[in-house]
Amino acid sequence: MRAVSQNSFGGPEVLEVVEREKPVPAAGEVLVRVGASALNPVDAMVRSGALPLLGEPPFVLGWDISGVVEQTAPGTGFAVGDAVYGMPRFPGEAGGYAQYVTAPATQLAHRPATLDDAHAAALPLAALTAWQGLVGAAQLAAGQRVLIQRAAGGVGHLAVQIAKARGAHVIALASTPRHAFVRDLGADEVIDYRHTDVTRTLREVDVVLDSTGQGERSLRVLREGGVLVTILEHRDERLAATVTAAGRRFAGISVVPDGAALAEIAALVDAGRLRPHLAATFPLAEIDKAHRLLDEGTAQGKIVLTL
Template sequence: MRAIVQREFGGPEVMRLAEVERPEPLSGEVLVRVKAAGVNPVDVAVRAGAFPLLGEPPFTIGWDVSGVVEAAGPGARYRAGEEVYGMPFFPRAAGAYAEYVAAPSRQLARKPATLDHTEAAALPLAALTAWQGLVDLAEVGEGDRVLVHRAAGGVGHLAVQIAKARGAYVIALASGPKHAFLKELGADEVIDYRTTDYTEAAKDLDIVFDSSSEGTNALKVLKPGGTLVSIMQHGNRELAAAVEAAGRRFAGVSVEPDYASLEAIAALVDEGRIRPHVAAALPLAEAGRAHELVGSGTVQGKVVLTVE
């Protein structure tokens, strides 16, 4: 099969299309014929060696997949021909930038019926990050006041929609040109962080969803008992201690595969309450260009690789 392989750390040019052995599904696993693979900032960091999750190259990166079950091992949840999506194995290697991926069937869910594979591949890692932080840890619900950092990004634009779907009042932080996009997603307020100090503009919040590295700034806007959800500093013990000492809750998110949450997300998608935004869809051979886009930090929504 064809896959994107890199044999050294470096820029986008180190990723090259190559012929590799097709995986075989073990018991409880399925072989997925990949139709599309999402590209995330963590992919960029791993490729460059800034976040060496996978050890030394060679390897194939990528985790987000949407595709069709080609074959199923004994005991797997799905049969050949079913459409599935997911984020298998994270943070270990999944090799999603490829024509085929073998993965545990319980790390995948049925693809949302109302999305094509390109759109579905934009969901897993970003949507699971938002869901596990907002729903599982912060228990966001009706009437909660929620602030979302980097609200127009891959995780942020889904966090806005998930919070709204759960009945929250959502304040989104983003640069001015992205405000109309966020209003369309349902944000109740949008603050331009470039021109406005959000710690003065937003107060008495129940939840701050921090996909940046704002740290203790959240204490200025969280009400007592409020929750700081951090996806960038989930292992920062000093920050956690400071937040707890101030009478707030710290919830660090390290995203993990979870078919039950993927099923809940798919249900909201099919109800018309969540929609991933795909900023660009590029063929697998253009993985380098996809990384350039994601690495720029300016993309609204997600970038996806399509696999023919």
């Protein structure tokens, strides 16, 4: 099979398409023929060596996948030919930039019936991050006010939709050129963070989904008893203590695979309440171009590889 590997840390130029043996599923796993694999910011950090989750190269990047079950075993809940999607093994090596992937069956779900592989692959890591933060940790409820940072990005644009599906009042931060996009997602208020200091203008927010690494600033807009959900500072004990001392709740999120949550996310998609936006798609052979776009950090929505 074809896969994308790297022999050293570095920029997009270290990524190369190679031939590898097709993986063999172990007990409780399925073999998936991958139709598409999405990129996430963590991919670039691992590629460069800034976040050495996978140890030293060589390794195959990629976690978000969508495809078709090619081999399975009794008791997995899947049959050969089933369309599935997921984020297997994170933060371990899943090898998602490849034509075939093995995955624990519990970490997959049936692909949303209304999506193709490219759109389905765009969901798992970003949607699970938003879901585990807003639904799991914050227990976001109807009528609550939630602030979503980077609302036009991979996690943000899905978080806006998940929050609206929960019946929340959504305040979204995005640059002015992206306001129409974010409003179309369902945001009730959209603020240009470059021209407005929300820590001066916003108060009494129930939940903040912080993806900027500036949790102490975000704390200023929360009501007493409100929840700070932070993605980048999830292990910051000092921040956690500061939030608790201020009478708010700290919820640090490090996304984990969850097939049951993916099934609920798929139900939202098929009900017309959640849809991923694709910034760009690339064939596997253009992996370097895909990672250059990822490195720019300006993509509106998700970047996807098609196989």
